[in-house]
Amino acid sequence: MKRLFGIGVFVCALLSAAAPNHELRFCLPGDPKTFDALHVSDQHSEVIRYLTGGVLLRVNRVTDQLQPELADSWKLSDGGRAITFNLRAGLKFSDGSPLTASDVARTLNAALDPKQASPAGDTFRSEQGDPTVRVVSPLEITIRYAQPKPGIDRLFDALSILPANSGRLPASAGPFFVSEYRPGDYVRLARNPNYWKRDSAGRQLPRLDSIRIDIQPNREIEVTRFLRGETHLINKIEPENFDRVAKEMPAAARNPGASLDSEFMWFNQAPAAAIPDWKRKWFASAAFRHAVSASIHRDDLARVVFRGYAHPAAGPLSPSNRFWFNASLKPLSFNPQSALRGLASEGFSLRDGILRDRGGHAVEFSLITNSGNRPREAMAAVIQDDLRKIGIQVNIVTLDFSSLIERIAKTAQYEACLLGFTNVEIDPIEQMNVWLSSGPQHQWWPLQKSPATQWEARVDKLMLLQASEPARELRKKAFDEVQRIVVEQEPFIYLVNPDYLTAVSPSLHGVQPVTAPPQLLWNIESLSLE
Amino acid sequence: MRRNFKRAAISLLLLIGMTAIFAPSLAPYDYSRQFREAPNSPAGSQFPMGTDDLGRDRFSRLLYATRVSILLAPAAALVSILIALLVAAAAGRVLSGLTTLCLSLPWIFLFIILRATLPLNTRPIASILITFGLMGVAGWAWPARIFAASIRQMKHSGWLLQARASGIASWRIALIHLWPHLRAIAIAQFRVLIPSYILAEASLGLLGLGVAEPLPSWGNLLAELQHPGRVHDNPWILAPLALLMLVMISLEALQPSREVVA
Numbered sequence: 142m143k144r145l146f147g148i149g150v151f152v153c154a155l156l157s158a159a160a161p162n163h164e165l166r167f168c169l170p171g172d173p174k175t176f177d178a179l180h181v182s183d184q185h186s187e188v189i190r191y192l193t194g195g196v197l198l199r200v201n202r203v204t205d206q207l208q209p210e211l212a213d214s215w216k217l218s219d220g221g222r223a224i225t226f227n228l229r230a231g232l233k234f235s236d237g238s239p240l241t242a243s244d245v246a247r248t249l250n251a252a253l254d255p256k257q258a259s260p261a262g263d264t265f266r267s268e269q270g271d272p273t274v275r276v277v278s279p280l281e282i283t284i285r286y287a288q289p290k291p292g293i294d295r296l297f298d299a300l301s302i303l304p305a306n307s308g309r310l311p312a313s314a315g316p317f318f319v320s321e322y323r324p325g326d327y328v329r330l331a332r333n334p335n336y337w338k339r340d341s342a343g344r345q346l347p348r349l350d351s352i353r354i355d356i357q358p359n360r361e362i363e364v365t366r367f368l369r370g371e372t373h374l375i376n377k378i379e380p381e382n383f384d385r386v387a388k389e390m391p392a393a394a395r396n397p398g399a400s401l402d403s404e405f406m407w408f409n410q411a412p413a414a415a416i417p418d419w420k421r422k423w424f425a426s427a428a429f430r431h432a433v434s435a436s437i438h439r440d441d442l443a444r445v446v447f448r449g450y451a452h453p454a455a456g457p458l459s460p461s462n463r464f465w466f467n468a469s470l471k472p473l474s475f476n477p478q479s480a481l482r483g484l485a486s487e488g489f490s491l492r493d494g495i496l497r498d499r500g501g502h503a504v505e506f507s508l509i510t511n512s513g514n515r516p517r518e519a520m521a522a523v524i525q526d527d528l529r530k531i532g533i534q535v536n537i538v539t540l541d542f543s544s545l546i547e548r549i550a551k552t553a554q555y556e557a558c559l560l561g562f563t564n565v566e567i568d569p570i571e572q573m574n575v576w577l578s579s580g581p582q583h584q585w586w587p588l589q590k591s592p593a594t595q596w597e598a599r600v601d602k603l604m605l606l607q608a609s610e611p612a613r614e615l616r617k618k619a620f621d622e623v624q625r626i627v628v629e630q631e632p633f634i635y636l637v638n639p640d641y642l643t644a645v646s647p648s649l650h651g652v653q654p655v656t657a658p659p660q661l662l663w664n665i666e667s668l669s670l671e
Numbered sequence: 672m673r674r675n676f677k678r679a680a681i682s683l684l685l686l687i688g689m690t691a692i693f694a695p696s697l698a699p700y701d702y703s704r705q706f707r708e709a710p711n712s713p714a715g716s717q718f719p720m721g722t723d724d725l726g727r728d729r730f731s732r733l734l735y736a737t738r739v740s741i742l743l744a745p746a747a748a749l750v751s752i753l754i755a756l757l758v759a760a761a762a763g764r765v766l767s768g769l770t771t772l773c774l775s776l777p778w779i780f781l782f783i784i785l786r787a788t789l790p791l792n793t794r795p796i797a798s799i800l801i802t803f804g805l806m807g808v809a810g811w812a813w814p815a816r817i818f819a820a821s822i823r824q825m826k827h828s829g830w831l832l833q834a835r836a837s838g839i840a841s842w843r844i845a846l847i848h849l850w851p852h853l854r855a856i857a858i859a860q861f862r863v864l865i866p867s868y869i870l871a872e873a874s875l876g877l878l879g880l881g882v883a884e885p886l887p888s889w890g891n892l893l894a895e896l897q898h899p900g901r902v903h904d905n906p907w908i909l910a911p912l913a914l915l916m917l918v919m920i921s922l923e924a925l926q927p928s929r930e931v932v933a
Contacts, residue, residue, distance in 0.1 A: 507791035
């Protein structure tokens with residue numbers, strides 16, 4: 142018996158010695174599609190890229206300022222046409238191979254190679270052609286454009302420098318590298334022994350030994366596991382589960398305020414849509430869109446649907462995007478009476494509880510949204526109820542996400558859509574495809590050959606201006622006007638900005654929640670476990 | 672004992688049926704009315720079963736949902752059984768291939784294609800009728816296979832040969848001689864199809880079919896059970912599940928005993 146007990150103790154000791162002491166654990170809802178940093182197009186892969194990728198510069202998610210990483214200095218020159226980086230000496234990838242300017246050049250050229258079709262390369266392209274890359278010395282590199290490229294330095298926050306030989310689990314220059322992957326089960330990241338960064342006391346970072354990311358599509362299970370102490374954080378949590386965490390583990394629930402995300406709806410104005418002419422006229426009328434907007438109780442959406450963890454939206458950007466948000470914009474107040482007056486001036490009349498247009502057609506439209514997203518389904522039900530009060534019949538149709546995308550991006554066979562926009566970047570240059578009338582994401586009428594309205598022509602002009610103007614303040618002025626026009630015309634009816642809700646175990650130290658992705662993980666090298 | 676059980680089952684089904692029919696008179700509120708000051712309220716004097724996350728009275732919604740599900744799911748199951756009986760009796764040898772083909776069809780994709788062809792502007796009532804109609808038409812294959820196997824067994828029995836030799840008309844043989852033997856299978860299949868259609872209706876909601884907001888059904892009320900935390904706060908969320916179980920047990924009690932079938 143004693144011998145058995147002894148063996149048991151020995152096995153336990155062996156197991157505890159084998160298990161990493163400082164392993165951070167959290168869940169992702171799905172598998173990353175790739176570990177190739179140049180081909181990341183989904184959020185899960187982006188998390189892995191951020192944790193493993195070594196970049197020349199990093200945007201500090203708290204101060205929004207650029208800070209040096211692999212490059213210890215950089216310089217913009219030639220009126221914003223060129224940027225020169227000086228790399229740190231002695232940099233190495235996780236496999237021990239040296240990192241030089243040639244690796245930076247090879248990575249950028251690969252990203253720009255049309256055969257690679259790299260999403261990372263798209264942001265570096267310019268209408269005047271691709272930049273030229275020149276290796277000045279092993280520690281110096283210059284990238285030059287034909288015309289000024291606004292925000293060129295910030296682009297390097299998303300370009301992970303790759304080693305010459307990238308395998309299935311590539312080496313990295315970031316704080317961690319992918320050491321193990323079991324599809325559908327977990328991804329394990331190990332500490333990069335050659336990571337360059339040190340803390341103020343001179344100790345090498347990162348502080349964690351490893352990170353285990355479990356693939357867990359069920360959010361309820363994710364919350365249960367967190368509450369049991371099996372994981373250390375939930376990067377993004379829904380209001381209902383946030384309340385559950387706040388109730389069972391108050392110290393873990395954190396709400397840093399409004400996120401960068403927006404929930405909004407729009408009417409389909411695309412000519413390709415099979416919509417009767419009279420409906421097309423409603424949807425094209427700014428007065429009709431205003432009336433619908435003024436009849437939606439945004440405060441109720443925030444309070445009831447999001448349990449108070451959301452704010453009525455004032456416009457295209459969330460107020461948490463502090464620099465670019467136009468602070469003069471205020472959320473539209475709920476006013477169905479004013480909506481009815483506005484509709485009356487357009488020839489609509491409310492009879493027997495049914496709103497009719499000048500031609501006597503009852504106002505009715507279908508509203509599509511993605512199924513399985515409870516807050517969005519509930520928002521649709523609130524909108525349906527609000528609009529019923531001004532005599533508008535809304536038929537809610539929930540569709541699986543791929544069918545919904547098929548309708549809004551390809552066939553244009555829908556009348557109105559309720560969806561959310563997850564802002565990954567805070568700079569409006571990333572929204573060119575939304576606001577340019579020729580853009581594919583100009584959702585109410587995409588890919589216009591020429592602007593359909595005068596205000597869209599003005600928005601086009603302002604967007605191109607801010608995209609070519611190097612001075613940040615002038616860019617801000619142009620984009621402020623874009624926001625004002627969008628709020629006046631309401632092609633998108635902005636509804637709420639949900640709060641960024643998160644859960645962090647008290648045993649995890651150094652966390653500074655921010656609204657910009659990757660939220661809790663942005664300073665991963667500084668996080669530590671008790 | 673069994674007779675009492677049967678009586679209780681009939682009474683319960685009648686009670687649920689009557690409740691469903693008179694839901695508009697019994698419900699304290701309209702099923703779509705949102706009391707936005709009182710979302711997720713616990714059970715109390717104003718709301719006997721509390722409210723849902725939009726402040727809608729759970730009791731009123733349950734009554735209307737019962738109306739939708741208790742009338743339409745059995746109707747769809749009946750359609751499936753009737754089609755299955757007709758196909759099994761008429762198709763003979765062709766049946767095997769037909770049912771295999773039908774069972775091997777990727778119905779989920781067919782429903783997605785079907786949703787794409789249906790107009791989006793469908794009122795909730797029309798949407799639910801289409802959904803249950805589709806389930807009724809699509810769900811005949813399994814029962815048909817079972818009916819066919821039973822009919823094949825009976826085809827060579829002495830009493831059937833004698834009936835044929837006596838010149839009794841086919842429809843009379845089917846109705847008077849075959850049906851009593853198939854009745855127990857039909858009821859069993861009917862009983863199996865009802866809950867599966869109620870739950871399938873909730874799943875079809877993911878494809879844009881099913882019961883659209885704000886109309887309640889047992890299916891979309893049961894979908895709340897995906898969030899087990901809510902049950903702790905308001906156990907009345909389990910009410911549709913309890914009703915579904917009661918209906919199933921009652922239908923089981925109505926199943927003819929083996930002695931009667933024999």
